[in-house]
Amino acid sequence: MSASPKPIAPALPARRTFLPFALPDIGDREIDAVTAVLRSGWLTTGPEVQAFEKEFAAAVGVGHAVAVNSCTAALHLGLEALGLGRGDEVLTSTMTFTATAEVVEYLGARTRFVDVEPGTLNMSPAGVRRVIASEYRRSGDGWRHHQSGARLKAIVPVHFAGHLADMAGFVALGEELGVAVLDDAAHAFPAGRNGRGVGAFGCPTAFSFYATKTMTTAEGGMLTTDDGELAARVRLMALHGISRDAWKRYTAEGTWFYEVVEAGYKYNLTDMAAAMGRVQLARAGEMLARRSRIADAYRAAFDGSAQLEVPGTESGVEHAWHLYPLQLRLTGLRIDRAAFIEELRARNIGASVHFIPLHRQPFYRDRYGYQAKDFPVAEEAYPRLVSLPIYSRMTDEDVQDVVAAVGDICDRHRS
Numbered sequence: 001m002s003a004s005p006k007p008i009a010p011a012l013p014a015r016r017t018f019l020p021f022a023l024p025d026i027g028d029r030e031i032d033a034v035t036a037v038l039r040s041g042w043l044t045t046g047p048e049v050q051a052f053e054k055e056f057a058a059a060v061g062v063g064h065a066v067a068v069n070s071c072t073a074a075l076h077l078g079l080e081a082l083g084l085g086r087g088d089e090v091l092t093s094t095m096t097f098t099a100t101a102e103v104v105e106y107l108g109a110r111t112r113f114v115d116v117e118p119g120t121l122n123m124s125p126a127g128v129r130r131v132i133a134s135e136y137r138r139s140g141d142g143w144r145h146h147q148s149g150a151r152l153k154a155i156v157p158v159h160f161a162g163h164l165a166d167m168a169g170f171v172a173l174g175e176e177l178g179v180a181v182l183d184d185a186a187h188a189f190p191a192g193r194n195g196r197g198v199g200a201f202g203c204p205t206a207f208s209f210y211a212t213k214t215m216t217t218a219e220g221g222m223l224t225t226d227d228g229e230l231a232a233r234v235r236l237m238a239l240h241g242i243s244r245d246a247w248k249r250y251t252a253e254g255t256w257f258y259e260v261v262e263a264g265y266k267y268n269l270t271d272m273a274a275a276m277g278r279v280q281l282a283r284a285g286e287m288l289a290r291r292s293r294i295a296d297a298y299r300a301a302f303d304g305s306a307q308l309e310v311p312g313t314e315s316g317v318e319h320a321w322h323l324y325p326l327q328l329r330l331t332g333l334r335i336d337r338a339a340f341i342e343e344l345r346a347r348n349i350g351a352s353v354h355f356i357p358l359h360r361q362p363f364y365r366d367r368y369g370y371q372a373k374d375f376p377v378a379e380e381a382y383p384r385l386v387s388l389p390i391y392s393r394m395t396d397e398d399v400q401d402v403v404a405a406v407g408d409i410c411d412r413h414r415s
């Protein structure tokens with residue numbers, strides 16, 4: 001580094017308007033589709049949901065897709081169908097949203113968070129294997145935690161930012177250990193790894209259509225699987241535990257007869273949402289292509305910077321680019337992450353942080369006694385994470401504004 005003071009660049013004019021961190025990509029086709037449902041007289045679960053499920057199953061390449069009103073619901077129902085309950089335990093990534101873990105608590109089971117790998121910030125099969133080797137012992141009916149005594153029932157991988165985790169590895173590990181795998185693919189539609197698409201690795205998979213996700217129905221989700229029995233259980237529990245077989249069997253009573261065979265939930269998707277989802281599904285590839293170009297532009301601008309580390313990608317991965325999580329190199333900067341985000345805001349650029357690791361959150365920390373030292377990779381990454389805007393409605397100028405603002409902040413605050 002040169003000892004002479006660097007000339008300070010003239011202040012960049014900030015954007016005139018604020019660039020939000022995330023915006024849904026809704027056009028006339030979505031608006032027309034929803035309007036048609038509103039005019040049809042049938043608003044809630046009906047023909048649009050049925051068509052959406054069929055089209056989504058075909059897109060993923062699986063036998064069954066059950067539409068629900070959130071990914072949280074899909075995760076909850078997926079774990080319920082796998083038989084998760086009291087005395088069971090679930091391993092998942094600490095770098096995720098609380099929805100991934102709260103559903104385990106709904107069912108009275110325990111979570112054990114696992115640290116992630118540098119670069120991708122994904123949980124790996126090797127990391128899970130290490131946790132099992134050190135904390136669980138084999139007992140008659142599976143693997144039990146040496147302290148809680150709980151039985152390891154499921155592994156829930158997450159695809160941080162849209163970078164598909166090693167799903168083939170997780171499914172193989174699950175088979176080897178006799179532990180179920182449920183895929184939280186909230187960030188990862190569409191995405192792939194080594195030529196296989198998300199959802200096509202042989203385990204049930206949950207998708208999110210929340211407003212900021214890669215395709216949206218405002219609120220919505222989907223559980224996909226090749227297992228017909230599991231799909232039937234999810235479908236039953238998604239709508240009050242009311243059996244549909246009853247009216248199929250007794251056609252004379254067809255219009256009014258039903259049987260409640262379980263105390264189910266109210267998780268069904270509306271036809272308005274499904275109509276929006278069908279259009280978004282048809283546009284998912286085109287929206288991903290736009291996000292990929294934005295990711296390319298960010299990489300070209302930031303890779304190799306002394307202040308910035310771009311998201312790591314493994315070869316063979318088709319990234320969904322739901323998020324663009326930069327990691328600041330704090331030794332190259334005189335400001336911290338919070339100030340960096342303030343500086344972005346001062347330049348009219350929205351940003352966010354994904355995620356505050358779950359082991360740090362009061363509920364989980366207090367309940368399980370997690371300690372920072374057990375999550376060295378997440379702890380090292382967390383204070384450096386800044387998610388930049390990446391969505392298909394961004395114009396080339398928006399992207400250049402982000403690049404210029406980030407570059408300007410790095411220039412002004414380099415150490």
Ligand SMILES: *Cc1c(COP(=O)(O)O)cnc(C)c1O
Nearest residue numbers: 070071072097099186208209210
């Ligand atoms: C958004 C998100 C969810 C929950 O999705 P909803 O559709 O809002 O319920 C679950 N897991 C992860 C990793 C998410 O980011």
